[in-house]
Every structure is written in C-alpha cells, then in structure tokens.
Amino acid sequence: MLPERVTVVEVGARDGLQNERRNVPTEDKIAFLDLLSESGLRCIEATSFVSPKAIPQLADAEEVFRKMRKAPGVRYPVLVPNMRGYERAKACGVEAIAVFTAASETFTKRNINMTVEESIAIFAGVVARARADGMWVRGYVSTAFGSPFGDVVTPEMVRDVCVRLSDLGCDEISVGDTIGVGVPTQVDELVPLLTDVIPLERIAFHFHDTRGTALANVYAALQHGVHVFDASAGGLGGCPYAPGATGNVGTEDVLYMLHGMGIETGVDLAKVRAASRFIRSSLDHDLTSKAFQALEAAQARETRTA
Ligand code: COA
Ligand code: ZN
Numbered sequence: 001m002l003p004e005r006v007t008v009v010e011v012g013a014r015d016g017l018q019n020e021r022r023n024v025p026t027e028d029k030i031a032f033l034d035l036l037s038e039s040g041l042r043c044i045e046a047t048s049f050v051s052p053k054a055i056p057q058l059a060d061a062e063e064v065f066r067k068m069r070k071a072p073g074v075r076y077p078v079l080v081p082n083m084r085g086y087e088r089a090k091a092c093g094v095e096a097i098a099v100f101t102a103a104s105e106t107f108t109k110r111n112i113n114m115t116v117e118e119s120i121a122i123f124a125g126v127v128a129r130a131r132a133d134g135m136w137v138r139g140y141v142s143t144a145f146g147s148p149f150g151d152v153v154t155p156e157m158v159r160d161v162c163v164r165l166s167d168l169g170c171d172e173i174s175v176g177d178t179i180g181v182g183v184p185t186q187v188d189e190l191v192p193l194l195t196d197v198i199p200l201e202r203i204a205f206h207f208h209d210t211r212g213t214a215l216a217n218v219y220a221a222l223q224h225g226v227h228v229f230d231a232s233a234g235g236l237g238g239c240p241y242a243p244g245a246t247g248n249v250g251t252e253d254v255l256y257m258l259h260g261m262g263i264e265t266g267v268d269l270a271k272v273r274a275a276s277r278f279i280r281s282s283l284d285h286d287l288t289s290k291a292f293q294a295l296e297a298a299q300a301r302e303t304r305t306a
Contacts, residue, residue, distance in 0.1 A: 003227035005264045007043060008254055009174070009204060010036055010272075012279070013064075014045040014079060015248055016236025018057050020283060026060045028282040030068045035278055036233065037071040039271035041251075045098065048079035049088045054112075055240065065092045077138055081112050086126050090133065097130050098174075099123040100140035101165070103158045104147030107178070111142070111241040120164050127168040137172075139165030140206070144175045144190070145182030148242045155186070159193045166198050173203055174230055177217065179245045180210025184220035191224040204228035207249045209235060209288070214249035215257055222263075229254055234276035234287030250289025252276065269295075 013033050017024055029047070036044050046068060052059035061078065070076060077096035080086045089097060101119040102108045108116050123139070130137050144158045162173045175194070187205070194203055205221045205228070207214035218229055235250035255269045269291075276292050287293070 001225045002222055002261070003225055003263065005227065005266075006222070006258055007228045008041060008251060008265055008267055009043040009045065009228060009230045010041045010233060010251055011045045011206070011230045011248060012036070012232035012234065012236045012251065012276075014048055014058070015230075015239070016232045016234075018048060018055050019236075019238035019240055019245075020057055022282070022284045024057070024279075024282045026063050028279065029060070029064050032233075032275055032279045033064070033068040035275035036272065037069055037074055039275065040265075040267040041272070042073065042266065043075045043077065046076045046078050048081075049085035049094075050079060050081045062088065062092055065089070065094060075136060077136070080126060082122055083126055083129070086129060094135070096136040096138070097126070098138040098140055099126055099165070099170070100142060101161060102142035102144075102147075102178070103153045103161050104143040104149065104151050106149035106151045107143045107147050107242065110149075111239070116161060120168070123165070124168050127170060131169050137170045138174055138204075139168070139170035139172070140174045140176055141165065142176045142178040142239075143242070145177040145186055146179060148179045148244060155190045155193050158190060159197060162194055162203075163197050166202065171202065172228065173198060174206045174228075175203065176206035176230075177208055177214075178239055178242050180208035180214065182207065182217050183213050184216050187217050187220035188224070191221060191226060195224070200225055204230060206230035208237065208245060208247060209249045209253075210244065210246045215253055218249060218254060218257070233272055233289075234280065234292050235289035236279070236287070247288050250287075250292055252289045252291035252295065256291040256295075
C-alpha cells in the first residue's frame with residue numbers, strides 16, 4: 001500500500017513562526033518563504049489572517065503575503081478564522097485558504113473562542129465564499145489524537161468533524177496531532193474510519209513530534225496509502241493555545257525518510273535545509289529536526305577536511 005509519491009505541505013512559516021517568542025522580522029519571514037519556494041515544495045502555508053491579538057507573531061500577514069515570491073505551480077494557503085480574515089486574505093491576492101477547528105471543545109474554545117458547532121457555522125460561510133471565488137480550501141481538525149486540556153477525543157469524534165468540514169466543500173482535510181501525543185496504532189484505527197467517508201486523496205496528516213512519535217505515525221499512515229503530510233522546516237512549530245505543544249515533524253526528517261524509502265516528493269532536501277539554516281539565525285534557539293542537525297554536522301565535517 002505504500003504510495004510512490006508523497007506531497008509534503010510545508011507549514012513552518014505559519015505553524016512554526018506563530019509560536020516563536022522572539023519577534024521575527026517581516027523581511028526574514030519573506031526571505032524564508034522565498035527560499036522554501038525554491039526547494040520544489042508544491043504547497044507552502046504562508047501565514048495567518050487571524051486576530052493580531054490572538055497571534056501577534058503573524059500580525060504582518062498582509063506584508064508577508066504581498067511581498068513573498070509566488071513560484072508558478074506552488075500553492076500558498078493561509079489560515080483564515082472568520083469572514084474578516086477571509087476578506088483580508090482575498091484583498092492580498094490569496095488563492096488558497098485553510099479553515100481550522102478541532103475535535104476537542106476546550107481547545108476550540110481557547111483557540112478560536114467558539115464551540116466546534118459555532119466554528120462549523122462560521123466556516124460554512126467562509127468556505128462557500130472561497131469556493132465561489134475559485135479558491136482551494138483546506139480544513140484542519142486539530143487535537144485529533146488528544147487534547148491538551150484532558151477532554152476525551154475519540155476517533156469517531158474526529159471522523160465526524162472531518163466529515164463536516166469535507167461536506168462544507170474543503171478540498172483537503174488535514175488531521176492534526178496538535179500536541180504530539182499520538183501513536184501508530186491510533187493512526188491504524190483512525191485512517192480506515194476516515195477513508196470510509198472521505199476519499200483517501202483528500203486526507204492529510206499533521207503530526208507534531210513532541211513525544212518522538214511523529215515519524216512512526218507518518219509511516220503508519222503511509223502504510224494505509226495516505227500521501228499528503230504536513231511538516232515544518234527544521235521542526236519549527238507549536239500552538240500558543242496548546243500548552244506543551246512543540247514543533248511539527250521536521251520537513252528534513254520526513255524527506256530523509258521518504259527519499260530513503262524510494263518515495264518521490266519532488267523536493268530538494270538541501271534547499272529546505274538552506275531555508276532552515278537561514279531562519280535559525282532569526283530565532284533564539286536551535287532547530288529540532290534530527291535530519292537537519294545530522295546533515296548540517298556532516299557538511300561541517302566535510303568543509304573542515306576539504
Ligand atoms: N483579522 C484581524 N482582526 C480580527 C480578525 C481577523 N481575522 N478577527 C477578529 N479580529 C479582531 C476584532 O476586530 C477584535 O478587535 P478589537 O478588539 O480591536 O475590536 C478582536 O480581533 C476580537 O475579535 P472577536 O470577533 O471578538 O473575536 P474573538 O475575540 O472571539 O476571537 C478569533 C476569535 C477567531 C478572531 C481569534 O480567537 C483568533 O484569531 N484565533 C486564532 C488562533 C490561532 O491562529 N491559533 C493557531 C492556529 S491552530
Ligand atoms: Zn500544528
């Protein structure tokens with residue numbers, strides 16, 4: 001069942017930078033995105049048109065989106081929480097959006113100040129508008145493997161929220177392990193439930209590596225034929241509204257594993273590393289991606305001996 005080709009959706013500039021303590025200069029975000037655009041990635045989440053009070057880190061969404069280079073054939077979705085965000089995004093020339101809710105009520109309330117039901121009602125209007133405007137739409141279901149607030153999340157609850165977003169007209173549903181608690185047997189249980197009601201082609205997974213299980217979860221999903229995975233350059237990431245959430249699975253880690261397994265991605269790992277190396281200089285911490293670290297160290301050894 002392993003796919004021959006996988007699409008990696010790069011979320012570092014959004015899921016990553018939304019969580020940084022240090023203020024990342026707008027021009028650095030743009031340069032980071034421009035480097036990612038050169039790597040062969042076909043889908044790069046650029047920023048969020050959310051409330052700047054909720055996520056001050058991405059308050060420069062307009063400037064970032066307007067000034068970043070848009071490579072031909074690359075999709076640049078942005079997060080949109082409501083109609084206000086949609087209007088802002090559309091005014092900047094955005095052609096792909098992502099709406100986001102969750103399987104956990106408590107998380108949804110803290111993150112977007114709505115119940116899951118209310119969020120679906122808001123997104124019904126947003127997605128209808130986006131589709132009428134010819135946009136591509138992604139729907140995120142966060143906390144699909146567990147909530148940071150202890151409320152119970154079952155696979156059936158996840159399936160039901162996925163179906164509701166899919167029914168609104170989302171082209172792709174990204175199922176998120178926001179706090180990195182999931183294990184491969186949960187993936188094995190969830191994927192067949194989802195593919196019963198949503199075509200496999202429209203399902204993506206979004207794993208965080210908080211407890212070191214992200215790549216194992218990617219592999220579990222691959223075995224069910226899933227072939228779209230979110231990842232972030234260098235392993236950046238986390239959600240300020242999910243206590244303890246750390247980075248997404250590193251794009252370099254996913255690429256290293258997939259390429260080693262003979263699965264094509266069309267992405268140049270060295271070019272993603274170059275983007276990660278660049279953004280690291282704007283941050284106050286190291287990057288967590290193991291493949292990034294190992295490949296950088298190997299290159300440094302080669303340079304020393306050359
Ligand atoms: N863009 C810019 N500003 C926005 C906005 C948007 N899309 N949506 C709302 N606002 C502004 C409002 O104008 C208001 O500003 P004011 O206080 O100066 O009048 C303020 O934000 C609060 O708006 P309100 O409609 O009362 O919403 P809220 O406080 O219930 O917050 C969300 C709801 C969805 C706007 C907010 O929770 C949010 O943006 N969350 C995003 C969280 C996120 O991105 N998490 C990470 C991804 S998993
Ligand atoms: Zn995430």
